[in-house]
Amino acid sequence: MKFLRQVLAIVQKDLAAELRTKENLSAMVVFALLVLVIFNFAFELQGVDITVLGSGVLWVAFTFSGILGLGRSFAAEKDKGSLEGVLLSPVDRGAVFLGKATSNFLFITVMEAVTLPLFALLNNVGMPWFPLIPYILLGTLGFAAMGTLLSAVAASTKMREVMLPILLFPVSIPLLMAAVKLTGGALQARAFADVSNWFNILIVYDVIFLVVAFWVFEYVVEE
């Protein structure tokens, strides 16, 4: 119970800091929108079947924009020196990780919640909300967990803005493959049996890396 309260306290802190300026969130949303627009011109999405290419476009927008938010997650704490404060408080390291991961997950989800309807609107495509939203949330979960851990690593290196994507993308390729395939399956209204392999991979990835990141996080933030 105490552990849960600590997690919530970290989440509350991050949300309060973000809601005061909304800098990070607005940057993420604008960036995702820009990715959609650029893809439209890069690939001439007008003529093609958007249900085929759309899942890739969406996930590129989600991950690229997500990386922006994840990068700020620890870089901001480092710059303001508030990470020391968090670490000095009598809070379990695991709770710090879960709190940061939860707030990152929430920020990315908010960005996706704005991007997804815009994508539907811009491409005149109907959204099968039911399987789509759980798929996207599951993909975001693994991405946020992994991103939170590696953001803490990257924030301490010399070239942190560049380091995060270099670390995060190679290890999130399986997640990305599964998320793109599932989203594509949902957009094309395919049967679940067609994509169930991908669903399993996504679940396996989420579980493994949530547990591992939770376990190793203390080694990353400890001075």
Added chain:
Amino acid sequence: MRNSDRRLDALGLATLVFVIAGLYMAFLYAQTEVNMGLVYRIFFFHLGAVAAGFFAIIVVAVAGIAYLRTNARAWDRIAESSAEIGIVFCTIALLTGMIWARPIWGVWWTWDPRLTSFLILWLIYIAYLMLRASARDDARVARFSAVFGIVGALNVPIVIMSARVWRGISPVLFQETQQGFTFGLTPEMTQTLVVCITACLLLFFYLLALRTRLEAVRDELVALRRARSAR
């Protein structure tokens, strides 16, 4: 002569014997394959490098876990050395695979599950070494790289599984055919393959021992310099 020197020399000698035997067997002992002709012989070196490339990332992860548990610099030295040697074998595996694919498949590159998995493994090695280079001055570099090594190695089986599903191949753990086609291995070919893979793994261990020792000597040097300037 120290005891460890003697052991290292014995390992080097064994490596040399196996490498020479492997070269002899790959070029002269194993008969030419009927469908592919001489070009298939690159396979013996390719699979050896693949084995060493995979093995190295396991060493990186295991040494990383051991480092996080014990905090002993020796484990970090092993992890760093293994990653450096691993990326060399990984590059050799990718290049030999491409050289083989050109005459057989007609293309230098195809997004075949095995090639794809190996390319991603290669990228993970690159990220690992870049992280080390970027955080070199930080006292926590060993911990960062241990964490990334563990995460990277855990990714490898998932990558292999998803690359197979991606190409519409059901996710089985053991591949039933060699490289997408069934080629009957004659007993001579199998023997050659075993010798070549053993040679590559021995070479990996030998290089790992040398590289780890170099790092240890370097640490010693830094300590000596520091002690001198403090005086």
